[in-house]
Amino acid sequence: MRQIRIGAGAGYSGDRIEPAIELAEKGDLQYLVFECLAERTIALAQQAKLKNPAAGYDPLLPERLRAVLPLCHSKGIRIITNMGAANPIAAAERTRAVAQELGLAGLKVAAVTGDDVLAHLSKGDYRIEETGASVADAGSRVVSANAYIGAQPIAEALANGADIVITGRAADPSLFVGPLIHEFGWTLDDWHRLGQATLIGHLLECAGQVTGGYFADPSYKDVADLARLGFPIGEASEDGSVVITKVAGSGGQVTPATCKEQILYEIHDPARYFTPDVIADFSRVTVEEIGPDQVLIQGAAGRSRPDTLKVSIGTIEGFVGEGQISYAGPGARARGELALDIVRERLRITGVHASELRFDLIGVNSLHGERLSGNGGHPEPYEVRVRVVGRTDSLDEAVRIGNEVETLYTNGPAGGGGVTKSAREVVGILSTYIPRHLVYPTVHYVEA
Template identity: 65%
Template sequence: MRTIRIGAGAGFAGDRIEPAVELACHGHLDYLVFECLAERTIALAQQARLADSDKGYDVLLEQRMSAVLPACRKNGTRIITNMGAANPLAAAERVRDVARRLGLAGLKVAAVTGDDVLAAISGSALSLLEGGTLADLDNRIVSANAYIGAGPIVEALAAGADVVVTGRAADPALFLGPLIHSFGWAKDDWEKLGKGVLAGHLLECAGQITGGYFADPGVKDVAGLARLGFPIGEVSENGDLIVTKLEGTGGAVTTATVKEQLLYEIEDPVRYLQPDVVADFSQVRVRAVGPDRVAVDGGNGAARTGLLKVSVGYVDGCVGEGQISYAGTGAVERGRLALEIVRERLALTGVPMTEVRFDLIGVDALHGAALSQGGAPYEVRLRVAARTGAAADAVAIGNEVEALYTNGPAGGGGVSKSVRQVVAIASALVPESLVQTQLSIFEA
């Protein structure tokens, strides 16, 4: 039975590049996938594109492509990525430019566009999954991107693309696309499509399945995390999968790492809604078949819903933050006095806030003072953060923390302060007919 090898070159926008280079050079891959978009990532990318029409794609795009293109071209490995973010066309042009600079004449780069549906839904009373309607967000919306499926990726590969750059594609679709293209799976072969989504779901977060996010010292020990290897999926024509990694790299592929990733971000394992299929993971079987080799089968699927999820990014105020450290005897007591001073100052000055936190990092910042245990630490870091409607109000938060330098208590130092705009995310469902994708080809 025919098998193809797919490597995961990234699991998020800021992921390491070296493991992807190892895969490109030594993985004997048919495809290398870079999954780099989160819900907020594309909203922030839209803001970057609005500020500069030539931007809006992943900031590490050129660095990643420079690192892997020569080996991928030499070894016949095709690349699929959502690093196009809010601007797949500009991203594809940058990849073409990198290929020309590297002397890779003839390399074809495809850009998939059409996931941006802001114009199509603007002004509508579209219901939001979190409650309310799109109209409630008024003029604060900065982006609206639909999660497209594998179809445009299959089209790009059929057109001979060596690199396929998308915007907001569903994460598993980046892996399902090459499987459909390679094996000729029918668009209504729900079982195979469900298995393909299963493979994509397991591989999409890269180092998570090879022991990175899995590691917990003394409970789940994983060796060699500084040299963590990223996963390779060996996918058979019937959709069965073996997850592995390069020999000699750090981390581990075990039944436990695979099972944890299987359950990652899954609300209903019987109905995992995707653009191409409703995947069913409820009967999946996982077994070790060798060192760092785990076989996965039993995935299934049902007909897709005909609806696509849309991720809507909108401005939700600003966050002002200030931090200062206290050390030595009585550090916790001085830190708590400092918090009370800032709390009272913000009340006196009447700074309008919708949310505010007063934390001593390392003492009560995560779960509150009620769960703090043990003796007092020798040093603490105070943090005050508040959400405001305007940037000018957010500035006051850090300023009050900075004023602690000379306005008590004793021994504070290392102040930092910041103001940032909050981009929040809401979700909606739209008919798939609303989304019309386009394909553009660039040649080096």
Template identity: 45%
Template sequence: MTKTVHIGCGAGFANDRPDAALALANDLAGRDGQRFLFFELLAERTLAEAQLRRLHDADSGYAARLFEFLEPVLETCLDAGIPIISNGGAANPAAAARRLRQHLQGTRHAAARIACVLGDDLLARDIDLQQWLPAPLDGEVVSVNVYTGAEGITQALGEGADIVLCGRVADPCLAVGPLRHAFGWQADDWDHLALATTVGHLLECCTQVTGGYFAHPGLKDVPDPANPGCPIATVSADGQIIIGKAAGTGGCVTEQTVKEQLLYEVHDPAAYLTPDVTLDLSQARVRQVAADQVAVEGVRGHPRPARLKGLVGLRGKWFAEAEISYAGPGALARAALARDILLQRSARLAPRLTPWIDLIGVASLFNDRAGQWLDARLAQAQQVQDVRVRISFIDRDKTLLERLLLDAESLYTNGPAGGGGVRRYLSESLSTASFLIERDQVQQYVEWF
């Protein structure tokens, strides 16, 4: 009888919906075979933000909402023997593990085994980053992390972990580790690792593959789009992959939703580089086998890259933006005048800065810094009667930016007529720089809590 593994994803980013994972946990608990649940909670700048919190509080630094995801599903998963894996340890997996251990004390799951997969964080190491960076860094380094592979997750599960908290493992590894553990796939079994990576890639953005990011009214309609279900992959040892979703939930799993996610963020379908394998999707086949059940076949694997991707988080700049609305007859003309005034004023107050300015409702996402798109749109949109002007800056001089925001607010009384609903916002701007590092420079390891 072919062994079957079910693996579900309960979150696709740090601010996903925690309530969706409970239906996923309940579905998995009712299935036969080995089952795993993972939460993907990191993005490129999440680690820099998490590291800043850790600098202020040594007991912080994990994903800010990690426990909003964990706590509702802990009892169900631990009762059913479903290991939970997450990269929500972020910049401080150990602190998350300590808090989790404290949370479990006094419960019937007080003896649950908690493992941390570490080694991705290079910030504390005395290394010369510049040897790997293509250009000098523009800012203060606050985080240095490497996208590590699934080896540590595989080890932790093999040693009996009930919960595995990771730092910056690559997103697909959250599925690769459990599948390697379940099937005993080796680190150089490229085709099986390709299969596992495909599963991780399809699930890592959670409800994107079940119709969330897919929805487009009238073109790609999705049932119950307010409640898309979390995805579940059913994988067999002979290489069969079926993508489905939690029972009783909205959304859908179709050939189209799977194809879109399969190609999401893939730079080269024939050579998608991950820490564990070079994934070849060029001959992949997608086939609907039942309602909300899609089979994926034909993926191949090639030897993993010799180097790993690293990411540096940088601070030192500030992001400032101000907005004001104009409505009613002549709204567009008044908004355009406000734009011209703001450009003249900023040129006088901060001549070295080039602001970004939009007329939301006329030109924002399709705008450009030079304003050429906006100028072209103004002639075509004279009937618009609801326009919001937005101006923004990025710079190191916080005081100057505060002055520019106050100057934008002065449009209230200095015109043009009818401006209202001013909003000013100033926050620290975090940026990133990526690099490649030799694999032997990074040592992944497991610690128990």
């Protein structure tokens, strides 16, 4: 039975680069996939492209390519990534420049476009899933709209000889489904196989999560050598099964438990996981350890793909101002609470206009509030971190929030230190759905 080995080189935009190098060096791969895009990431990339038409792709693209491209080129490993973000064509051009800089010739780079559907949203009546309101109501606040496209253009690019495929907002598992379609000759309506391929992609898409990174919980779920965590390899077979493994000697672990957690990660309904390629069914999946750091996974299925594609909408949601300060020693919590009271009153006195404000003691009530965290019967904390954060309509108002926290240095209470403050524009994320027939993925080629 034919098999291919696919390595996951990244699970998000800022992920470590060393594990990807390790995969290229020792993973015996045919494909190395970098999944680097999130909903907020692409909205920020669209903002960057508006300011500079040559920008809008992942800023770590050149660094990642310099690290792995010589190895991949020499070993015939093909690279697939969504680091194109808001500007796959510019990313492809930058890839060509990096290849030339490294003295590598004969590379074919494919850029997949068509996920940007902002123009379509202005022509129809689309409903925001989170609020039920019309997308049109968001008006000028909308800065981006990107549909989740599937594996078809990736498979097409590989069939046309691309060594590197760069997409924008492709769905995460589709980055892995594409090479499986290409290598095994699966059709785009083989729902059973596409369901299996989607499971493989879902297992690999978050990189170090499935090798124990997100799994680790000291004394409950111990994982060794996380500082040298190895990223996963999927040894995919033509029958749709996969063995999840990693480079021998790398940190972390691959076990039935790490794989089961990843299978369920971000899945609303395991029997109906909607993707652009298929509605996958993971409800009858089996997980079997067949060796050290080797887990065989099979049994996924699928049904006909949905008629609509999810769209991630980026919106400008005003500004956020934040200030933090620490207190330590006896009475730290009482001084922290007094600090919050002072800033709360100062913001009222000085007339700072905020639509939303939070006053937190990090480590005491900042995550779950007084109702769940509180003191819990434990001794008073030796140290606390005060955080005041607010949403405003202007950058100037946001700056004033952090400034008021900073004045606690000399205006009480005693012993405050380590102030940080910031003010920034906020990009929000909303969702809608668009008819599939309105989205036209297109593949462009660049010779390096």
